[in-house]
Amino acid sequence: MLEVDNLSVSYGRIRALKGVSLRVDQGTVVSLIGANGAGKTTLLRAISGVLPIEQGSIRFEGKPIERLKSHRRVAMGIAHSPEGRQIFKSLSVEDNLRLGAYRRNSGAVEKAILDIYETFPILGERRVQMAGNLSGGQQQMLAIGRALLSAPKLLLLDEPSLGLAPLIVEQIFAVLDRLKSAGVTILLVEQNASLALAHSDYGYVLETGHIVHAAGSEQLREDPRVQESYLGI
Ligand SMILES: Nc1ncnc2c1ncn2[C@@H]1O[C@H](COP(=O)(O)OP(=O)(O)O)[C@@H](O)[C@H]1O
Ligand SMILES: [Mg+2]
Structure with missing residues (x-):
């Protein structure tokens, strides 16, 4: 459904994304995890079109969208629930x-x-x-x-759990599970990596603008490097 290829985005002289590639298959929940400042928000903003890209391509349902204005992307079925x-x-x-x-x-x-x-x-x-x-x-x-x-086909969610009490976070993630059952595809950005991986099919780990790990969520949760850096195990 979504294919991001070799995407780079800069803020002036700061290169926030350095050749990022990822894909989100229809009907799946994909999480993007990584430390503060890794570039997660930048990637979602580039996909929804509120931030211009420097290089690379973004395809949605097979069509290139990286030159379309953000309202056109909304009309195609991409919705963004922004950070903050x-x-x-x-x-x-x-x-x-x-x-x-x-x-x-x-x-x-x-x-x-x-x-x-x-x-x-x-x-x-x-x-x-x-x-x-x-x-x-x-x-x-x-x-x-x-x-x-x-009525999105693809929902981009930036840090839905940030600053919320555990009980509320649980409610929100229960809704995400229901949306998935209803056929909404979700690209989920979370600093809470264990929570995100528990609710997703596939995961990517972003570090300073690069994807450093990509695997099924179960496999990522069992990867010692991911456990050490992101799961506090
Ligand atoms: N508006 C901006 N102007 C300049 N630099 C920015 C801006 N927004 C983000 N950055 C920088 O881009 C990098 C990635 O930020 P961001 O995408 O917000 O990371 P994350 O969401 O993973 O915390 C960071 O180094 C951040 O300081
Ligand atoms: Mg962010």
Whole structure:
């Protein structure tokens, strides 16, 4: 579904990605793990098109997308739940969701919003409240819900567990498992490597802009180098 080939991205003179290649097969959950500053967020931003690339190619369902504007990529089925959530704190929960409903007719949007409230009942209960008044976990649910409003085929998720209590993290990962069962393909960025690998089929390890390991999640969890550097074993 997604094929990234030899991708390089720089911020001015800082090269954040140095020839990264990865693939995400339809219907799978793929995790991208790595230390702070490794380039994980940069890779998701390049795929969703909010950051220009320097070199390489990105193909989605066989079509090159690296030159398309980000809204075109959303329309093709790529949604991005960004690091730090980036919700509109002074808008209501429901208005935040509507903003994710890119180019969908209003009937479909209303139905999709109800689906999100079914997935995250707390968002339904708090739908008229200002998003800024939600807890961190609820804001994360809102960020994921907003991304889902575009009915994505591929969901890019950046650090969904960051700063959240274990119980909330568990709820969010249970939703990711359900989305996978519903056929959504997920590229998951996480600093919590053991959690990410436990919920994914395949994993990549990024170190200072390079992929250094790639394998099935089970195999990565058993790799002594991965255990030592990322799993604290
Ligand atoms: N807006 C930016 N301007 C300059 N450098 C940046 C910017 N964003 C990220 N970087 C640098 O790019 C590298 C990768 O960052 P990032 O993709 O955020 O890593 P990660 O998400 O893995 O923590 C880091 O060295 C970071 O300092
Ligand atoms: Mg990041």
